[in-house]
Amino acid sequence: MKIVIGSDHAAFTLKAFLIDHMRKKGIEEILDIGTETESLPCDYPDIAFRLGEMVVQRKADKGVLLCGTGVGMSIAANKIPGVYAAHCHEPETARMSRRHNNANVLTMGARVLSPELAAEILDAWLESDFEGERHLRRLSKISDYEQKICPSCSLSEKGKTIVFDHPLVQHKVSIIRDKNTSVKEFRELVQEIAGLMVYEITRNLPLEKIQVETPLAVTEAYALEGKKLAIIPVLRAGLGMVDGILQLVPNAKVGHIGLYRDPETLMPVEYYCKLPGDIAERDILILDPMLATGGSASAAISLVKSKGGKKVSLVCIIAAPEGVSKVHGEHPDVDIYTAALDSHLNDHGYIVPGLGDAGDRLFGTK
Numbered sequence: 001m002k003i004v005i006g007s008d009h010a011a012f013t014l015k016a017f018l019i020d021h022m023r024k025k026g027i028e029e030i031l032d033i034g035t036e037t038e039s040l041p042c043d044y045p046d047i048a049f050r051l052g053e054m055v056v057q058r059k060a061d062k063g064v065l066l067c068g069t070g071v072g073m074s075i076a077a078n079k080i081p082g083v084y085a086a087h088c089h090e091p092e093t094a095r096m097s098r099r100h101n102n103a104n105v106l107t108m109g110a111r112v113l114s115p116e117l118a119a120e121i122l123d124a125w126l127e128s129d130f131e132g133e134r135h136l137r138r139l140s141k142i143s144d145y146e147q148k149i150c151p152s153c154s155l156s157e158k159g160k161t162i163v164f165d166h167p168l169v170q171h172k173v174s175i176i177r178d179k180n181t182s183v184k185e186f187r188e189l190v191q192e193i194a195g196l197m198v199y200e201i202t203r204n205l206p207l208e209k210i211q212v213e214t215p216l217a218v219t220e221a222y223a224l225e226g227k228k229l230a231i232i233p234v235l236r237a238g239l240g241m242v243d244g245i246l247q248l249v250p251n252a253k254v255g256h257i258g259l260y261r262d263p264e265t266l267m268p269v270e271y272y273c274k275l276p277g278d279i280a281e282r283d284i285l286i287l288d289p290m291l292a293t294g295g296s297a298s299a300a301i302s303l304v305k306s307k308g309g310k311k312v313s314l315v316c317i318i319a320a321p322e323g324v325s326k327v328h329g330e331h332p333d334v335d336i337y338t339a340a341l342d343s344h345l346n347d348h349g350y351i352v353p354g355l356g357d358a359g360d361r362l363f364g365t366k
């Protein structure tokens with residue numbers, strides 16, 4: 001875990017105390033962005049903005065901001081789209097700010113807390129994880145609002161949308177669109193399309209040199225470097241893409257996220273989440289054949305990020321422009337790979353022309 005910490009002059013001593021405390025707890029990556037002295041007054045917004053931007057740009061996993069009361073830091077940091085700063089006086093609020101609000105910045109006051117209590121609050125905050133589920137829906141209302149009032153305000157790196165125009169992919173997509181395609185053929189084709197897409201998506205995975213002994217000689221060869229891929233299907237329909245990818249990348253770890261779209265509100269409802277323990281170190285591909293309103297995909301990405309995921313891409317087969325805008329608006333750092341970008345959504349949130357309900361067509365449940 002990488003923590004960035006900053007304070008103004010009033011909380012300089014508390015900052016030093018908490019850095020020492022975190023080191024003793026085994027947190028190795030701590031970025032101290034100042035201030036450097038308590039004798040020279042500085043302005044808390046300067047520190048808050050710098051730290052907040054680092055958190056949003058994922059240069060650190062979480063941030064800690066300290067000033068006299070913690071209030072100024074919290075007000076300033078919360079101006080940054082994508083920062084969710086929680087101002088805490090006791091451990092339970094800190095715990096809940098992670099579990100329910102997915103707070104990515106903690107603010108505290110050096111003039112109102114003893115160093116020991118501040119350390120206790122910090123521990124409670126760092127040790128608690130976001131619980132997702134109904135809280136995801138609420139947070140997505142906040143990010144929707146941020147997006148509505150300022151669509152271009154995001155500070156994260158810009159993600160790309162890559163539409164696969166390979167003839168083999170296009171040919172297979174035409175067949176799965178056909179309402180007369182059988183469940184068996186639909187399932188096989190979704191696997192094949194996912195495999196073809198991942199062949200291209202993984203083009204830039206890093207390689208390392210290894211030595212291999214052939215029957216004739218020892219030679220230099222290449223293997224994929226370090227921790228590699230994690231694929232995360234969004235249940236149900238994302239499951240249809242898993243085997244096609246595992247055939248090519250058999251060592252990829254597989255996580256699962258259970259989400260369905262409430263038919264009335266079209267809002268995502270989370271019912272399951274199990275991710276690989278080393279998710280932070282892997283390139284992550286979230287799989288879902290359909291990107292319609294983008295509610296499900298955006299919620300899935302938020303969940304993965306809240307569990308430590310950093311390099312996240314979304315792989316779908318058919319996307320609607322509405323879904324692409326939502327995902328790029330809320331997660332501008334995420335690349336979207338799709339085999340087709342369709343025209344629009346109908347009144348029920350279905351992609352037109354699309355292919356109908358992907359889960360039903362994969363599993364024959366209509």
Ligand code: PRP
Pocket residue numbers: 234235236237238259260261262266268288289290291292293294295296297323349357358359360
């Ligand atoms: C489908 C699809 C996506 C979601 C897309 O799942 O697989 O997850 O809808 O819609 P959105 O972009 O508007 O959120 P569905 O909710 O039908 O669940 P299922 O896979 O269990 O059938």
Ligand code: URA
Pocket residue numbers: 237290292349350351352354355356357358359
């Ligand atoms: N989910 C689907 O399966 N299909 C759509 O067109 C939209 C959402």
